[in-house]
Amino acid sequence: MTKRIFIDGASGTTAFSLKQALEPFIENNEIDLIEISDTRDVKLRQKASREADLVILCLPDDVTKQTIPFLRKYDVQTIDASSAHRDMPIKDKNFWAYGFPELNEDQPRKIANARFVSNPGCFATGAISILTPLIKDGILSKDAPNIVNGVAGYTTGGKKMVGNFEKPNNDDYLLSRAFSQYNLTKPHRHIEEIKNYSGLNTNPVFTPTILPIARGMIVSIPFNKASIPEEMRDQVTLETIQRTFEKYYNSPDSKVEILPLDPQRRSVNFGAFKMINEIKNAPPLDTVKIAVTGWDDGNEPQFIVYAMLDNLGKGAATQAVQNMKLMLKL
Structure with a gap:
């Protein structure tokens, strides 16, 4: 029916x-x-x-x-x-x-x-998809001052922001907004949402950034030993982080895709969103793609986990x- x-x-x-x-x-x-x-x-x-x-x-x-x-x-x-x-x-x-x-x-x-x-929310979808498995597996502390960086296309801001970016003869405005961080003087509406559903006990430090392209979003969460519970610090490697995500999102119905671990991955960029920005009114994309990066050799390892999604797709x-x-x- x-x-x-x-x-x-x-x-x-x-x-x-x-x-x-x-x-x-x-x-x-x-x-x-x-x-x-x-x-x-x-x-x-x-x-x-x-x-x-x-x-x-x-x-x-x-x-x-x-x-x-x-x-x-x-x-x-x-x-x-x-x-x-x-x-x-x-x-x-x-x-x-x-x-x-x-x-x-x-x-x-x-x-x-x-x-x-x-x-x-779109930023929250990316952040929660990273934080939740890491916290549940004990890799990230619930009480650590976690940092969430979000970079997105201007459709993230709704009709008013779209109108500002898509005005005719708008080159000066676009140049001035080539890199635009916002919500600098008040909490972003996604902060409480990220805390509530990721398992954090404290609000993350969240910095959202808008780029002068229409669609796409990359959320990244960097951390080192200071954010890992003391009893887990010697056990956490790129491999263990990768396995955590692969295990957590192993349902056949999951729309969270874990990219293969690539120690040579030196950059993460908006190339994945080329099609949806080149083709007018391209259909929305329905997955979050997660990439685990960083280094785990030496005494000062650093990890950065990225979530890439279409803000109008899986983000909405x-x-x-x-x-x-x-x-x-x-």
Whole structure:
């Protein structure tokens, strides 16, 4: 039986990528999208929500907060792609689940049984995919002041940032934003999310950076002996770190891919995102690729683990599609 999906807030970058990711399901008659004539008409939105098997919210945080009580009243299964409720899977476990299926073995079941699923943030997806296995295997201390570096294309910032970068005759602006770090004077909204779902006891030090290209994201976490529990320091090598990730993400359904360990890998760059930036409206990519790098010879080893993902794909739209498949048993 064809399932009916309503995307509430269907005009932003995430919603556009979501529609692309849903096309194969529409072609196979697995789902049908409910369209409305005026996306700002509250009554039309509510009517479409009641008729849907699943609602996916692609709304600003404040509008999402106003919308959830209605969906809860009518018991509508919902995926929230905003950042408004990413703490709810901790506060209200009976109704909410965190929408990162690879978080642990039981997470797909939690998502499938939830009424509401909070879709993870893009930077958080990369950071959590690195931190969680390392902390659970005792390679990283829960209490260490972990550093999370995130570099991403400008679509990470939503419609307003896209508009700024894509204005005509915009060379001066692009040059001034060739390397742009932001959120320097207040906590980034992903910091608490990263701590909550990775297993950390303290907030990481997070530095997000925007580049003048549209899509792609690389999250990196560097660490040395100081961040490794004392009893594990002599046991941690590149090989043990690699095995930790290969073991953790060994499910056939996992969308986290572990790249082969390559001691000669001297750089990690945006080459993996060449296609999605050269082809206009390229379909979103649905995997996180993890690379383990560094050196473990001598007394001062250093490790850097990288997570590479499409911020509009596994960082948003295709992650929502993974959750949709679990919730609707597709």
